[in-house]
Amino acid sequence: xxxxxxxxxxxxxxxxxxxxxxxxxxxxxxxxxxxxxxxxxxxxxxxxxxxxxxxxxxxxxxxxxxxxxxxxxxxxxxxxxxxxxxxxxxxxxxxxxxxxxxxxxxxxxxxxxxxxxxxxxxxxxxxxxxxxxxxxxxxxxxx
Amino acid sequence: xxxxxxxxxxxxxxxxxxxxxxxxxxxxxxxxxxxxxxxxxxxxxxxxxxxxxxxxxxxxxxxxxxxxxxxxxxxxxxxxxxxxxxxxxxxxxxxxxxxxxxxxxxxxxxxxxxxxxxxxxxxxxxxxxxxxxxxxxxxxxxxxxxxxxxxxxxxxxxxxxxxxxxxxxxxxxxxxxxxxxxxxxxxxxxxxxxxxxxxxxxxxxxxxxxxxxxxxxxxxxxxxxxxxxxxxxxxxxxxxxxxxxxxxxxxxxxxxxxxxxxxxxxxxxxxxxxxxxxxxxxxxxxxxxxxxxxxxxxxxxxxxxxxxxxxxxxxxxxxxxxxxxxxxxxxxxxxxxxxxxxxxxxxxxxxxxxxxxxxxxxxxxxxxxxxxxxxxxxxxxxxxxxxxxxxxxxxxxxxxxxxxxxx
Numbered sequence: 426x427x428x429x430x431x432x433x434x435x436x437x438x439x440x441x442x443x444x445x446x447x448x449x450x451x452x453x454x455x456x457x458x459x460x461x462x463x464x465x466x467x468x469x470x471x472x473x474x475x476x477x478x479x480x481x482x483x484x485x486x487x488x489x490x491x492x493x494x495x496x497x498x499x500x501x502x503x504x505x506x507x508x509x510x511x512x513x514x515x516x517x518x519x520x521x522x523x524x525x526x527x528x529x530x531x532x533x534x535x536x537x538x539x540x541x542x543x544x545x546x547x548x549x550x551x552x553x554x555x556x557x558x559x560x561x562x563x564x565x566x567x568x
Numbered sequence: 569x570x571x572x573x574x575x576x577x578x579x580x581x582x583x584x585x586x587x588x589x590x591x592x593x594x595x596x597x598x599x600x601x602x603x604x605x606x607x608x609x610x611x612x613x614x615x616x617x618x619x620x621x622x623x624x625x626x627x628x629x630x631x632x633x634x635x636x637x638x639x640x641x642x643x644x645x646x647x648x649x650x651x652x653x654x655x656x657x658x659x660x661x662x663x664x665x666x667x668x669x670x671x672x673x674x675x676x677x678x679x680x681x682x683x684x685x686x687x688x689x690x691x692x693x694x695x696x697x698x699x700x701x702x703x704x705x706x707x708x709x710x711x712x713x714x715x716x717x718x719x720x721x722x723x724x725x726x727x728x729x730x731x732x733x734x735x736x737x738x739x740x741x742x743x744x745x746x747x748x749x750x751x752x753x754x755x756x757x758x759x760x761x762x763x764x765x766x767x768x769x770x771x772x773x774x775x776x777x778x779x780x781x782x783x784x785x786x787x788x789x790x791x792x793x794x795x796x797x798x799x800x801x802x803x804x805x806x807x808x809x810x811x812x813x814x815x816x817x818x819x820x821x822x823x824x825x826x827x828x829x830x831x832x833x834x835x836x837x838x839x840x841x842x843x844x845x846x847x848x849x850x851x852x853x854x855x856x857x858x859x860x861x862x863x864x865x866x867x868x869x870x871x872x873x874x875x876x877x878x879x880x881x882x883x884x885x886x887x888x889x890x891x892x893x894x895x896x897x898x899x900x901x902x903x904x905x906x907x908x909x910x911x912x913x914x915x916x917x918x919x920x921x922x923x924x925x926x927x928x929x930x931x932x933x934x935x936x937x938x939x940x941x942x943x944x945x946x947x948x949x950x951x952x953x954x955x956x957x958x959x960x961x962x963x964x965x966x967x968x969x970x971x972x973x974x975x
Contacts, residue, residue, distance in 0.1 A: 428921045428972065432914075437973070463913055464930040464937065464944045486943045488913035489973075548913065 431542055432489065435497075435535035440489035445499035447482040456559040460551050465491045469555040473563055478502050478510050483555075488548050490539060495552035497532040502556065511560050514553040521546050569956055570875050573864050576953035579604040583953060590923025593961050598743050598771060598902040598949035599927050600793045603857075607796055610856035611849045622848055623822055623839070637848050640855030641838075644803050647858045648769075648788060649779040652808060657838045658851050661802035662770040663693040665789030666737075668804055668841065669766055670697035672814040673787070677764075678734045680706035685728050685736040685758070687712045687720055688939045689745055692932040694737055694768040694789075707734070714939065717895045718745040722753045729757040736765050740772035740783070744931045744947065745894030746877050746902045748772075755784025764810070770794055774951070775873045775901055777866035780805055792850065797857035801850030804841070811837040818843040861952075869952050873901035876950040880959050887966060893940060902949040904931070907966060910973045912946040918969040919946075924961060 452470035459466050465487030472480035481499045485492070498517075502510040509528075516526040517533055523540050539549045576583050580602045585592045594602055614636060620629035622637045638653070645653040659665045674697075678684065684698050688711055702709050710733075713724045720738070729736060736758040740751050755765035764786040769778060773788075774795035780788055785805070792801040806814065816823055816834060823843035825833040834840035861869065877899040884892045889908040907915055912928035919926050927947045930937045937943060948962050 428918060431917065432972070462929070464934070465913075466943070488911035490913075492911075542917070545913075545917070 430538040431545070433535045433538065435532050436489060436493040439493035439496040439532065443483075443492055443496040445482050445503070446484060446496065448484055449480055449482045452482075454559045454563045456555045456562070458551060458555040458558065460487070460491070460547055462547070463488070465548060465551055467491070467495055467551055467555050469495075469552065469559055471556075471559050471563070473507065476506050476508075478505055478507065483552065487551065488545075490536070490545050490548040491551045494533070494536055494549045497536070498552045498556060501531045501533055507560050507563070511557060514557045514560075517553055518550050521549055570872065570879065570959075572955045573868055573872050573952040574604070579606075580953050581605070587923035587925075588921050593924045593954075593958050595948040595950065595954070595958065595962060596925045596927050597774075597794070597951035597954075598947065600799065601774065601796050601951050602953065603798065603853075604796055604860050606860050607798065607853050607856045611798060611853040614849050614852050619849075621845055633848055636852050636855075637846070640851040640858075643855045643858045645805075647778070647862065648773065648803075648805055649781060650805055654837050655805055655808055655811065657804040657806065657811070657841045658846050659789075659802045659804050660800055660847070661791040661793070662691075662768060662789045665787075665802055665804035666693050666766070666768065667697045668817055669787045669789070669806070669814075670701045671817045672841070673764075673806075673810060674698075674701040674735060675704065676813065676815060678702075678705045678707045681732065682707040682734040683710050683728075683730070683732040684708070685710050685712060685725075685733055685738075685754075687738055687749070688714055689718065689742045689747065689933065689936045690737070690739055691743055691768065691770065692934070693770075694739055694766075695935065698735070698737055708732075712738075718742070718747050718893060719895050720747070720749050720754075722750060725750070725754050725757055729754065729761065729763075731761050733758055733761050733763045735763055737768070738766075739768040739770070741775065741900045741902075742894065742933075742936075743771050743902055744904045744933050744936055744945065746881070746900040746904070747894055748898055748900055751783045751785065755786075759784065771900065771902065774861075774869075776870040786810055792854040792857060795854075795857055796860055797854040798850050801847045801854045803854075808837065811841070814841075816840045816843065820844045864952060872952060873950060874898055876954055876956070876959060877901045877903055879956065880948060880950070880962060883959055883963050884966070887963070889970065890966060893945065901951065902947055904945040904947045905966075906942060906945050907969055907973075910969060912944045914973065915946045915966075915969050918972050919965045922961075922965050922968060924965045926962075 449470035453473040467485035520526045618632040620633040767785040769790040773790035788805040793799040820843035880903040916928035
């Protein structure tokens with residue numbers, strides 16, 4: 426087993442210096458999610474404006490995979506439309522089970538190795554599940 | 569030198585597995601122990617030679633199966649010094665046993681404003697059944713205070729056990745802190761006030777000789793799979809007079825005496841608690857596990873588990889950037905720890921790549937994680953097939969993990 430396949434440099438970098446790890450002042454939408462099997466938790470704040478994700482921040486506690494994945498995700502969705510952000514979350518989750526993504530995943534590509542570690546897939550998807558939930562629950566007026 | 573108490577390679581073939589190019593080092597026995605050959609063989613023999621349902625039919629195989637099933641109950645009763653085999657109820661495990669007491673007995677005796685005493689170190693299976701009982705009855709939960717190193721002192725027990733206490737429910741050994749709790753003292757206090765003592769023995773029955781009378785346990789729950797037996801079988805021990813009043817929680821075949829269209833009466837203890845076809849092969853496997861452990865000697869196992877737990881505690885304590893939880897002495901076979909700046913799941917992942925199996929997470933003890941002020945921990949746990957070498961491997965794996973993440 427090659428650990429470096431799982432823990433690529435990009436992941437360790439995002440884990441050590443997470444991007445957008447902060448609470449937003451007046452988020453349009455906030456979602457908290459727990460991974461009850463391992464205790465990982467995330468709170469995702471979104472600023473939505475005219476159908477776009479104008480700002481995003483996350484806080485939480487979890488393993489390097491879940492925290493790095495959250496950090497990468499925030500970079501990938503900032504400035505994107507709600508539909509694009511939803512697409513990203515869905516394609517990324519499929520990507521983790523081996524389906525190539527038709528959309529650009531950016532740094533999230535580095536999480537490809539997770540697909541070989543089934544017990545860690547839920548770590549990598551936590552932030553993306555929070556994003557999907559937040560966007561699905563957002564008010565039509567924010568869209 | 570702490571050597572394995574058994575011929576591990578011979579008795580536990582799984583331990584000969586190579587894991588990612590390394591010797592498999594099983595440090596997750598607090599989650600489930602490995603199974604020795606005699607246990608696997610006993611279950612195999614039952615299915616190959618004697619399989620039949622129990623307590624029902626008159627043919628020879630049914631007699632053989634029933635005799636073997638009764639034999640397992642007898643062994644389990646003797647193993648914990650119960651007065652009678654009927655005081656042993658077979659369940660799926662500790663969780664089912666504790667739920668059964670909370671429902672079948674708790675609902676009978678606990679009233680509004682009564683108190684149920686727990687500790688913050690309880691496993692969810694010895695916590696949530698009581699939370700739910702309190703919700704149903706309007707009773708209050710009271711928590712005994714832990715000392716800073718995670719120990720229950722008699723004074724702390726005295727502060728919460730009182731005239732309103734109906735039930736004290738404590739684990740004998742913590743699955744996280746490795747604390748050995750003063751059950752006999754707690755039992756004496758609660759008995760003075762007319763309440764009962766419920767003991768979660770999931771981590772203790774596999775590791776020390778158990779005497780329900782010495783413990784003062786009115787109920788004792790434990791699981792087969794943590795003591796070299798199979799999964800899906802466990803025990804609820806109860807004092808006979810309590811079992812006679814306790815209500816069954818599972819209705820169906822073989823738990824009745826007389827049934828008409830509107831009503832039913834119950835069978836005698838223990839059958840009234842064992843509705844449906846029981847886990848016969850599981851009970852036989854548990855019986856074989858008890859024989860195996862008794863052959864090694866529970867006192868020797870206790871010494872061995874403690875020696876390894878304390879050696880691991882000391883070894884980890886001496887490492888920079890490593891936090892170890894629970895008391896230094898005595899420390900049971902489970903040792904929880906964290907490496908600064910590395911999440912326990914990442915720790916366990918690196919360990920796995922080195923062939924070392926540990927647990928990471930909240931260990932089904934979220935209130936204890938809150939008490940410790942951490943989200944989760946890593947945990948190494950030992951049993952009779954582990955040795956001092958395995959503690960050395962644990963130390964090396966920690967150093968390797970630090971190197972990997974702190975590069």
